[in-house]
Amino acid sequence: TWNEVPAAPLDPILGVNQKFQADTSAEKVNVSIGAYRTDEGKPMVLSCVKKAEALLLEQSDLNKEYLPQRGDATYVQLCQKMLFGEKSKLLASGVVATAQTLSGTGALRLGAEFMKKFAKGKTVYISNPTWGTHNSIMTQAGVPFSHYRYWNAAGRDLDLAGMLEDIEAAPEGSVIMLHAAAHNPTGVDPTAEQWGEIMTVCKAKKHVCWFDSAYQGFATGDLDIDATAMRAFADEGLPLFVSQSFAKNFGLYGERVGTFSITCDTPEAVKAVMSQLDIIIRNLYSNPPKHGANIVKTVLSDPALYQEWRDELKAMSLRIQDMRTALYDELTSLGTPGSWTHITSQIGMFSFTGLSPEQCTQMVEKHHVYMLNNGRVSMAGVTSKNVKYIAKAIDDVVRN
Numbered sequence: 001t002w003n004e005v006p007a008a009p010l011d012p013i014l015g016v017n018q019k020f021q022a023d024t025s026a027e028k029v030n031v032s033i034g035a036y037r038t039d040e041g042k043p044m045v046l047s048c049v050k051k052a053e054a055l056l057l058e059q060s061d062l063n064k065e066y067l068p069q070r071g072d073a074t075y076v077q078l079c080q081k082m083l084f085g086e087k088s089k090l091l092a093s094g095v096v097a098t099a100q101t102l103s104g105t106g107a108l109r110l111g112a113e114f115m116k117k118f119a120k121g122k123t124v125y126i127s128n129p130t131w132g133t134h135n136s137i138m139t140q141a142g143v144p145f146s147h148y149r150y151w152n153a154a155g156r157d158l159d160l161a162g163m164l165e166d167i168e169a170a171p172e173g174s175v176i177m178l179h180a181a182a183h184n185p186t187g188v189d190p191t192a193e194q195w196g197e198i199m200t201v202c203k204a205k206k207h208v209c210w211f212d213s214a215y216q217g218f219a220t221g222d223l224d225i226d227a228t229a230m231r232a233f234a235d236e237g238l239p240l241f242v243s244q245s246f247a248k249n250f251g252l253y254g255e256r257v258g259t260f261s262i263t264c265d266t267p268e269a270v271k272a273v274m275s276q277l278d279i280i281i282r283n284l285y286s287n288p289p290k291h292g293a294n295i296v297k298t299v300l301s302d303p304a305l306y307q308e309w310r311d312e313l314k315a316m317s318l319r320i321q322d323m324r325t326a327l328y329d330e331l332t333s334l335g336t337p338g339s340w341t342h343i344t345s346q347i348g349m350f351s352f353t354g355l356s357p358e359q360c361t362q363m364v365e366k367h368h369v370y371m372l373n374n375g376r377v378s379m380a381g382v383t384s385k386n387v388k389y390i391a392k393a394i395d396d397v398v399r400n
């Protein structure tokens with residue numbers, strides 16, 4: 001039975017990780033996956049998370065009962081504040097519908113399922129390039145999608161004119177997927193002024209803007225600054241979807257903690273939308289897991305832990321910035337042909353190196369440096385120990 005089922009290709013990101021695991025070379029380096037590593041190359045559990053877990057263990061009234069489909073109400077409120085800000089007009093008027101989700105991916109899928117039921121025929125416009133799963137989630141969910149130009153390869157910067165033109169050309173009321181901060185994979189975000197221009201076009205075309213927030217705090221090291229663009233759109237009254245992930249900024253990758261929000265016109269609409277999200281969730285996975293949400297809830301509601309988290313988040317983003325400088329310095333001292341200033345000017349977890357697919361294959365096959373074929377290197381996997389080796393590998397594939 002099932003002999004006719006063809007083997008699926010490896011996932012473009014997780015597949016590279018699988019190949020890395022199977023590689024027996026002592027020199028191998030994994031910079032494929034967007035997961036933070038310490039300078040010793042080890043995964044890290046934040047200290048605020050460990051403290052929150054210790055506090056949770058002491059709580060005698062904690063049980064393992066089911067959460068409602070939409071998740072934990074207190075957790076959801078705290079997440080809304082983190083996204084929209086303490087002074088949000090939308091939150092004050094009770095017009096944001098938010099459900100707890102299985103991290104960012106679950107939030108994206110929930111949004112896609114909502115679109116399939118209530119935005120039939122609308123197309124989602126996604127940046128080119130993007131995190132590949134944006135596209136495949138839409139395919140799997142059966143939601144039509146298309147792309148808008150984003151990356152200007154020649155200048156290694158934003159193709160603002162192309163982006164605006166494509167968003168303008170999309171049918172009125174389309175859904176425009178935007179990376180809230182620290183664009184994956186390019187590491188290039190619009191400036192405040194450019195965000196203003198994007199907002200003007202989206203508003204004129206009555207588009208729904210879908211902010212995917214997987215890196216709040218990783219672009220600048222500050223949670224509020226990284227939410228500025230999205231909050232400006234919210235204040236301007238544009239209709240929004242927001243998917244939120246705590247995988248990277250809390251280091252809660254495997255705990256699957258996130259939210260999905262929809263802004264509405266009235267609190268009555270919020271009630272109806274939430275009731276529909278409940279039905280979708282009930283039939284996807286019934287209800288979300290509790291542990292990760294309890295950790296986030298504990299940290300966000302305790303001023304000392306909250307401050308500790310912000311400090312740890314800043315430290316993670318600073319280490320990544322240090323590694324950008326270190327890699328740039330190594331390439332410069334090797335005299336590697338080409339300009340490498342984009343390594344230090346790009347932000348967030350990734351560097352979009354500009355290496356060609358052939359050079360990327362060489363990086364993996366000849367040098368055991370596991371990176372994505374589109375040239376993306378996770379700077380969070382670069383350490384003081386491996387940076388020299390990575391630079392030498394880049395130098396070799398560029399020269400040969």
Ligand code: PMP
Binds near residue numbers: 105212245
């Ligand atoms: N959106 C973007 C842009 C991402 O880069 C990621 C993580 N790589 C996610 C969403 C979601 O990840 P997770 O499901 O682990 O929260």
